[in-house]
Amino acid sequence: MSKSTMKFIGKRLVIAVITVVVVLAILFLMLKLMPGTPFNDEKLTEAQMAAIYAQYGLDKPIFVQFITYIKNMMSGDFGTSYGISKNYPVSLLVLPRIPISFGIGIAAVIFGTGIGFGLGVFAALHRNTIWDSLATIFAVMGVSVPSFVIGLLLLLVLGVNFSFFPVIYKSSEVIRSSILPVIALSFGVIANIARFTRSEMIAVLGSDYIALAEAKGLDRGTVIRKHAIRNTLIPVITVLGPILVNLMTGSMVLEKIFSIPGLGTLLVTGITVNDYNVVLAVSFVYSLLYVVMMLVIDVSYGIIDPRIRLGKGD
Amino acid sequence: MKKFITMVAFATMAFSLVGCSSDDTASTDDGAWVTIAKENDVISMDSMYATDGDSFAAIHATIDGLMDQDADGNIIASLAESYDVSDDGLVYTFYLREAYWSNGTQVTAADFVFAWNGGINSADCEYAYLFTTDGAAIAGADEILYDGDTSAELGVVAVDDLTLEVTLSQDTPYFLSLMTFPVFYPINEEFYDAQDGDYGLTPENLISCGPYTLTSWEKGSSLTFTTSETYWDAEAVQVDGFEIQIMAEVSSSVTAFEAEEVDFTKVSSDLISLYQDSDEFTSVLEGYLWYFQFNLYDEVAGNYNLRMAIAYALDNEDLCENVLQDGSIVADGFVPYDLSTGPDGEDYRDTADVYFEQDLDLAAYYWELAQDELGEEITIELLYENADPALSAAEYLQSQLQEALPGLTISMNMQTKEARIELQKDVDFQMVLTRWGPDYADPTTYLNMYITGGAYNYGGYSNDAYDTALDNAAAADTDEERWQYLKDAEAIMMEDLPVIPIFQVGGASLISSSVTGIETHAVGVSYVYKNLAIVE
Numbered sequence: 001m002s003k004s005t006m007k008f009i010g011k012r013l014v015i016a017v018i019t020v021v022v023v024l025a026i027l028f029l030m031l032k033l034m035p036g037t038p039f040n041d042e043k044l045t046e047a048q049m050a051a052i053y054a055q056y057g058l059d060k061p062i063f064v065q066f067i068t069y070i071k072n073m074m075s076g077d078f079g080t081s082y083g084i085s086k087n088y089p090v091s092l093l094v095l096p097r098i099p100i101s102f103g104i105g106i107a108a109v110i111f112g113t114g115i116g117f118g119l120g121v122f123a124a125l126h127r128n129t130i131w132d133s134l135a136t137i138f139a140v141m142g143v144s145v146p147s148f149v150i151g152l153l154l155l156l157v158l159g160v161n162f163s164f165f166p167v168i169y170k171s172s173e174v175i176r177s178s179i180l181p182v183i184a185l186s187f188g189v190i191a192n193i194a195r196f197t198r199s200e201m202i203a204v205l206g207s208d209y210i211a212l213a214e215a216k217g218l219d220r221g222t223v224i225r226k227h228a229i230r231n232t233l234i235p236v237i238t239v240l241g242p243i244l245v246n247l248m249t250g251s252m253v254l255e256k257i258f259s260i261p262g263l264g265t266l267l268v269t270g271i272t273v274n275d276y277n278v279v280l281a282v283s284f285v286y287s288l289l290y291v292v293m294m295l296v297i298d299v300s301y302g303i304i305d306p307r308i309r310l311g312k313g314d
Numbered sequence: 315m316k317k318f319i320t321m322v323a324f325a326t327m328a329f330s331l332v333g334c335s336s337d338d339t340a341s342t343d344d345g346a347w348v349t350i351a352k353e354n355d356v357i358s359m360d361s362m363y364a365t366d367g368d369s370f371a372a373i374h375a376t377i378d379g380l381m382d383q384d385a386d387g388n389i390i391a392s393l394a395e396s397y398d399v400s401d402d403g404l405v406y407t408f409y410l411r412e413a414y415w416s417n418g419t420q421v422t423a424a425d426f427v428f429a430w431n432g433g434i435n436s437a438d439c440e441y442a443y444l445f446t447t448d449g450a451a452i453a454g455a456d457e458i459l460y461d462g463d464t465s466a467e468l469g470v471v472a473v474d475d476l477t478l479e480v481t482l483s484q485d486t487p488y489f490l491s492l493m494t495f496p497v498f499y500p501i502n503e504e505f506y507d508a509q510d511g512d513y514g515l516t517p518e519n520l521i522s523c524g525p526y527t528l529t530s531w532e533k534g535s536s537l538t539f540t541t542s543e544t545y546w547d548a549e550a551v552q553v554d555g556f557e558i559q560i561m562a563e564v565s566s567s568v569t570a571f572e573a574e575e576v577d578f579t580k581v582s583s584d585l586i587s588l589y590q591d592s593d594e595f596t597s598v599l600e601g602y603l604w605y606f607q608f609n610l611y612d613e614v615a616g617n618y619n620l621r622m623a624i625a626y627a628l629d630n631e632d633l634c635e636n637v638l639q640d641g642s643i644v645a646d647g648f649v650p651y652d653l654s655t656g657p658d659g660e661d662y663r664d665t666a667d668v669y670f671e672q673d674l675d676l677a678a679y680y681w682e683l684a685q686d687e688l689g690e691e692i693t694i695e696l697l698y699e700n701a702d703p704a705l706s707a708a709e710y711l712q713s714q715l716q717e718a719l720p721g722l723t724i725s726m727n728m729q730t731k732e733a734r735i736e737l738q739k740d741v742d743f744q745m746v747l748t749r750w751g752p753d754y755a756d757p758t759t760y761l762n763m764y765i766t767g768g769a770y771n772y773g774g775y776s777n778d779a780y781d782t783a784l785d786n787a788a789a790a791d792t793d794e795e796r797w798q799y800l801k802d803a804e805a806i807m808m809e810d811l812p813v814i815p816i817f818q819v820g821g822a823s824l825i826s827s828s829v830t831g832i833e834t835h836a837v838g839v840s841y842v843y844k845n846l847a848i849v850e
Contacts, residue, residue: 167566
């Protein structure tokens with residue numbers, strides 16, 4: 001790795017860390033401004049409330065609380081849950097859910113990308129035919145119909161009516177119980193990738209080097225396989241990062257429908273019951289995921305296509 | 315390029331597989347197992363800290379109390395084989411049966427002493443007040459909790475391993491009913507201390523002395539309870555265990571019921587019409603009472619004639635039958651049905667008066683008086699929370715009252731439950747749709763709230779006659795006398811109308827025809843699973 005690349009990554013890392021801290025600070029403040037407290041039981045006396053606040057350090061100024069939180073976070077201590085699982089370490093509440101949400105998200109991206117890419121290439125190769133129109137209709141539907149509607153349909157038809165798949169998410173049957181949510185989640189990916197691939201492929205097919213390759217006498221199949229598809233793939237890969245992040249953060253409704261114990265469900269519950277530590281920890285994971293993904297995308301541009309330079313002088 | 319794509323593909327596949335890795339838990343495929351869908355996870359398995367119904371049910375499945383409730387709600391002996399009560403009703407002596415924790419140690423009176431002292435002295439034991447005169451009235455509890463007296467001692471003593479003596483500061487007729495409540499359950503001190511602050515957090519950090527042991531707990535997903543071999547009443551347990559599936563969406567759990575993957579699920583009001591004719595549909599009366607509370611410091615809400623007009627204009631029957639449709643019933647008074655039985659063996663509500671059936675003529679009469687005092691056009695704000703049944707009830711009540719009382723405008727203030735409570739505590743409301751759930755089987759769990767200066771008397775209601783009636787009830791010589799004082803107190807309150815009772819919640823659910831023994835109670839532990847059975 002060149003020195004300038006290292007410098008670029010270092011710079012982006014610093015920005016990433018600052019971004020995460022700023023996000024946490026804003027969230028911290030917003031949570032404190034929300035009405036109610038994590039201990040909203042009417043039956044607590046004022047003395048008990050004061051004692052609880054003191055026990056969890058919630059009686060201190062917000063700034064002190066935030067610094068303490070960040071300090072503890074550095075050593076992997078995200079505090080304990082106030083309301084979702086009383087006194088349970090938040091890190092242990094969050095960690096097992098990361099692979100569940102990520103697993104389903106990544107599987108949906110892989111599945112959706114494969115199908116979407118194929119569909120996009122197919123539509124581009126059959127441009128302005130009935131097949132192109134059908135593929136476009138499918139892509140528009142995939143973007144327009146929310147994933148939870150597709151999820152509910154799949155659940156009713158394949159889960160209840162035909163009993164092909166379990167309706168309840170089970171950790172002992174992870175693959176079987178992940179298939180329906182993965183399919184539901186991947187519809188949007190298929191649609192987006194197909195539309196993107198189609199337009200990229202059409203642009204590539206119309207480019208000079210494809211005309212040159214054909215002029216050299218290469219057969220159509222080789223031109224498409226070795227030149228067109230390969231060059232279409234590069235921009236497609238670069239949009240996968242944001243798609244993946246969107247899937248992670250946008251799959252909360254699906255997690256609810258399929259009863260998946262993922263990060264989205266935890267975040268929603270945490271917000272509902274004012275479980276500050278849980279909300280902060282999940283938000284931290286999401287922000288970290290986002291900035292890391294952006295970093296990977298930026299760096300991968302340079303690696304995938306050497307023509308893309310990272311900065312002046314590269 | 316090819317290398318990079320291969321690398322990315324491998325990395326993503328590896329990640330997917332991590333996500334899809336199987337973490338096998340106790341198999342519930344074989345044997346007699348029951349699967350129950352619940353909307354929320356268990357919040358705490360520590361009886362000192364648990365506050366919600368799901369946690370109570372899970373704790374009750376693993377730990378017995380001194381007393382228990384049978385299917386009909388009668389108080390029966392559990393870990394206490396028998397008990398004596400002193401003539402003045404102030405000293406209870408419990409004789410424990412020979413029972414063992416799942417780690418082989420015996421359940422002793424010291425386990426109760428430890429748990430109770432832990433509860434009253436813990437800052438975040440929300441039910442600590444049940445030890446005080448607001449609950450069981452155990453000697454010393456008020457001094458410890460309310461006065462912060464560190465030298466005070468709780469009146470609970472282990473006379474020997476199997477004899478527990480409890481001293482009360484006043485006669486508490488519903489004391490035995492309270493002994494079924496989880497905060498009064500035993501905790502083994504040696505085991506508790508050995509967990510180093512982690513007691514109850516995982517199955518490994520728990521032991522049981524009840525019908526089941528918690529063998530698996532995947533947070534936010536499921537809990538598995540397996541029949542305990544060391545349980546003193548093991549012969550009564552007919553299943554191998556049961557599983558709780560956490561399913562946040564009721565529509566999903568109903569779908570799982572259709573697919574025969576769960577045996578029990580709640581039904582939301584929008585689905586009731588689809589299932590109410592099914593043999594598997596059931597509706598039970600829950601203890602929660604929903605009512606309007608008025609801020610009597612406010613000029614509009616403090617107007618007596620306006621409150622009377624609202625009380626007579628309400629069509630609670632239509633609300634229950636056509637809007638809620640979940641088995642909720644009209645609240646005839648401030649003490650709900652199925653809460654407590656009087657000395658005559660009758661339910662309190664059955665022998666008390668019925669207040670405020672809809673009467674539009676009377677409503678119009680009081681409305682006119684209110685308009686004379688407050689003006690032709692009257693606006694009052696209704697504070698309510700953004701979840702059912704409050705949400706649908708509030709919307710219905712707004713339109714129904716505005717139609718019945720022309721000139722009345724009810725402005726809606728929808729908040730989260732947390733915000734609703736905070737606004738109530740800050741006395742920042744005019745009229746609020748709020749609720750109360752009973753902590754023990756006695757009318758005082760409701761009536762005591764509205765004594766002058768009471769902690770939940772946010773609207774500032776005060777009437778000497780009401781306070782005196784409740785004082786008289788506390789000092790009554792006989793149960794009959796006490797019961798009459800309680801009814802008198804309720805009548806005084808309904809005359810003054812600081813609150814208007816609206817409905818008592820019904821819980822609609824689906825229970826598989828192959829499962830019996832899911833017991834529900836309006837008071838204390840709401841779901842009991844000890845008697846689960848599979849029928850052919």
